Amino acid sequence: MSPLALPVLIPLFAGSLSLLAWRWRPAQRGIAVVGTAGLLVAALWLLVEVERDGIRVLQVGDWPAPFGISLVADLLGAIMVVITGLIGLAVALYSLATTGRGHEAFGYFPLMHLLLGGVAGAFLTGDIFNLYVWFEVMLVASFALLTLGSEKAQMEGAIKYVTLNLLSSVTFLVAVGLLYGLVGTLNMAHIAQRLATLDSGLVDVLALMFMVAFGIKAAAFPLFFWLPASYHTPPVAVSALFAGLLTKVGVYALFRVFTLLFPHHPGYTHEILLWGAALTMLTGVMGAMVQFEFRRILSFHIVSQIGYMLLGLALFTPLAVLGGLFYIVHHIIVKANLFLISGIVHRLRGSYRLERLGGLYRTHPWLAVLFLIPALSLAGMPPLSGFFAKFIVIRAGLEAGAYGVTAVALLVGLLTLFSMVKIWAEVFWKAAPEEQDRASAPGQGELWLMALPAAGLALCTLLIGLQAGPLYALVEASAEQLLAPERYIEAVLGVEGRP
Template sequence: MTPHPTVLILPVALPLLLGAISLLFQSMGPDRRVALQRTLAGLGLFANLAVAGFLLFWVLQSGPQAFQLGLWPAPFGITVYLDTLTALMLVMVGLLSLLIYPFALATIDPERAQLGFFPMMLFLLMGANGAFITGDLFNLYVFYEVLLMASFVLLTLGGTPSQINGGIRYVVLNLMGSMMLLLGAGITYGTLGTLNMAHIAVRMVEAPYTVQALIAGLLLVAFGAKAAAFPAFFWLPSSYHTPHPVVTALFSGVLTKVGVYSLFRVFPLFFPTLLATWQPLLLTVAGLTMVVGVLGAFAQPTIRRLLSFHIISQIGYMLMGLGVALSPSAYGVGFGLALAILFLIHNQLVKTALLLGGGAVELEMGTGKLSELGGLVHSRPLQATLFLVAAFALAGFPPTSGFIGKLGLLEVTFAAGQWPIAAVSVFVSLLTTMSMIRLWQSIFWGKPRLAPPPEVRAPGRTLWTTTPSAILVAISLAIGVAAQPMLALVQTAASQAIDRAGYVRTVNPALTEQERSLPLGIQSQPSERAGG
């Protein structure tokens, strides 16, 4: 079975088309418009997950695939590249947004829905999918901008003063990250004369160390800022607690994870040697991200503020995986990256489950302040159980996906001889456990301090808000219990992500052959390129 390679563009084209159509009916009455947009968004999210699942199936059957937009050959046209890592991320983001959709249906207020919540969800999905699947550095930047626009609208939808405040910090700090990315792309084009990622992979290894280090540093800062890694994480805790809880849950599964994905994609492909020489730097950033995140979480007074600091802390584990991505281990080179991918997937599941659970509590009780909540285990035993399992999964207890991820990461870091970061990560896990138990206790344990407002006790709504987290927790447990198939899957993903020759061969085999006749831009015509 070989489908036409044009289907590779569907993860971008489908949400874009449905989002555009749902903007067509702005002159209609608000109720009918919202009903239509809701239907289109549900249709789009469902179709997107179906496409993503099909792409994963296809890539597992017949290996990585590439497609050139407009059929222009590789360095000239815009490349779309799909391998197992891309397909896994497409499936994960598709799954999360589809699971968040019923929660949004049940809880989003009519005002936000009328302002265009559902089309924006589609545009956010389009930006994330585009950033995953593109094979062109400049287009990666463009899709980050799409993400930024859509997320900024979602963040400020409703227009309360705290939202505007958080939104401005979010957009300013993220624009700085985008500028770094644009600068990195510009310098890449100025020195290597190409923006196609396969072509960059061919030319980057021949570039002088200064050029490599400059571009790698800029991209590390840019993607690090997007992923909320250590020095540039301020935007996340100052904005994530302001919007509607469903928006926070959507962001935690999508936004920071796109930054982490880009690091996983770009570093093994462009800078395989720097991954080894910069290992101390990467591991330091990872350790600081973990520690700062978890310590920040202890000081937080509300559910969502606390959980957003844990997002940062968990990003540190993924960076730790990136740091040991290519370290040799008993399971072969690339096992570190495989576990980092597994941890990324685990974190998307568990974090979204926690934020959905916490968000449901916040919406039903009318407050997210830990000092005012308590004793909810009596009225909501199911929610309390789900939250507890998800909290232990986040801390890394067996038999959840978090245990597999953390155990594997520890094994690789020990094998690489990086015991300080291993010690830090164990210590941070301990602190995470303490913090999560404290959070669970103050929400669900003890005596009820606050009677829930009677108008939100409709049983139908609880079903819509609990089922998504139940499914997410179930998947996390399933990964933890049946780890072997999942490990095999992420190992395939990692081995394809570090296979630079395979990437270039899939995009365009001619790229390597041209190099003998086409010297590097930095050596040949500096004046001409400077003019352009």
Template structure:
């Protein structure tokens, strides 16, 4: 039996609706959050297995045939991203049980989490360019509400920058969609891909550049990335982890989708711009991280720097580079979300996010030091962790493409990433506690377990990917092959021969 393509999208929508019905029953909302995210993970795994065995799955909403109706499409990349979204959603839901207070829960925290996950999954599965815009707006509304939940001054300041740049991105995206429809008369991405071949190349250049800017802002690429480090450190850590793991990756996913499906034979100056953007994103992000002395701000700048590696995979546009970019996306989602969850544990056990106020955590909590090292060294690309193989693939692709300058930048960024992770280790874990500092009261055993369990689970995923990289490599390789052969996607949606 094959799963309905829409099932992973319906799960968070249903869970969110049930959470709203349970508005005055917080215990039931918490149970729905865990059950809903676990169900999303299970449905995503079922869908991925189906796509792996039977090929690209397509559902036509309302039984309207493509390109008239709205298509939901699950290829290997989309299904894999749904699985990862379910994994991060489950980890954050468990962590939230121990860290998100009753005040925020009463303001709709868990329904907003489900709404955000619905937007993420919808973006991964839609086959319609306008509906991609709609799901981006769903994510923007949910993320803005989560960012401001609690009405604390730092949250509101960060939210203003966050929403301003993302609204600019949405405007550019919407204008690009309008121009695209005016040129080809369709919004179905498979149909658009077929019709764009007959459009004037100069107009295609303009469209490609507009989509690049719109999705580049949402991915936090250079130069319009400053909204991210200004906002991601302000909400509760569970929210930051969800944002860090998924939101920018939806922008990266959209770039991969658009530049392999709509503009696959267009590797001209747009990919040259992407190459420069990738190098500058890596460099400026890591330099920002090196200059910080607050754990969450260091991690926020590192989101930016690591996005550069993913963009580099797309910019090089070779099979190995695209494979490396997809591998890097999966690795980074798991590692970065986990590092933010670990930052929450550091704050709970050490009493601060500031490095100068921390110390001695290695002696007090060696298990936390170990969990931090696994994720931190993986982010820096140390073997045998997942980040090593992700960086190795990107660097090999850069050398094979003779892009020596940006490959050297990638190597330098890796070293600076290691330096900033060692800085956190030395200040928070290794050095003695500051004089006169007394650790905060230890959390209860149940609270500590709820915080530590998802962190340990994601760390095990990182170890498993590193020690057994073969399955993810094969999946990323097959996903890259599908992306670089867009006719498979087009025929799956439109049928053999396709719509005119």
């Protein structure tokens, strides 16, 4: 039995069970943990198979490619599904302590499973139209999660979120329609094979359209403002899930499309990506510097860190692509963890505003340590995972002669450290203000249930930093697969990838 379909089927099945247990709260909560744990186990099984046997392909309904729908797992897809399972399990555990009955009654857990199923489907599909379908599944689930509670700030953020993402979806769908009219197929391996034989200006237009569509999904400059306007508004578990996974699906799609469908693209598309990466880094970190609300700072830093991933793709050298992929893995874990920690702070002090916080280093030193690990990793301090991620990308920039954007990347790293130090000083180091927002003291069981997933993700960050070799080797092999698209084409179509 192949585990290829399980990362998609398990969340969808768990979500269906949650709907059946609509009025039975303990069952919904148990299904959330078991379902996300099952997703993680299935993803690890898939990764082991792909690493051992190469690219795995499942032709749905036994229809041969390119006529049917293909599920494809190369190393990149398998790695991303493993990280999806890890973040899903962490958020599910955290949600047990933070999600109220009201949100659960409006479908929090079924929507969480639907979102995870959409993310896994996007990572494993081998069909460009089904990639669009999975994007829409994510959009529906994320919009519903974003509006749970129906508070004014949530609705304002949701309107911006859905408007820009609908623009992305329309651009994506039009590009898919034009692409189908040009090559007569929707299977990505078959599209790549046929595009390699074409010399048409429409191919260049399609490359730009996909860049715009996925750039919006990834929150790249200039259409990124939907993210910091919305990610700080929902319940913190939802923020962590969004911060870890949603924008990375857009980044993944950019890597997939520009290594498989448009590997022989004109130089100007990567020139645009290079400028976009630099401006995404700068605007994101500058936005974070002027914020004084915990989650808004973290939201702007999602934007700035996306720039490093795009830089790896824009440079398009083996080392740069490796660095971009390593950065994706590191950032998903670190950013989700920082949002989880912000929720613990809010639970203890009743506010996300930095001026209303303080003194947590003295009262909860363990929380200060949990914050410092992902915060310093985000800034690129050794020996944490972020140091190696930034080092690889910056080294690739220097080797490629892109000195200007490399200088920007170094500057953004320093400014990121400044933002993290600001949070540390305001939330943990300074004395607690005399007047604080009231927060009911959490029980020890509730507090440790919130701390457990944060500690687990912090441990992952430490392990990646202290034992970077295994992940480096895995990501290096993944980058080699991406830069040799003929392997993907041969695995899916059963023929050599040459035109």
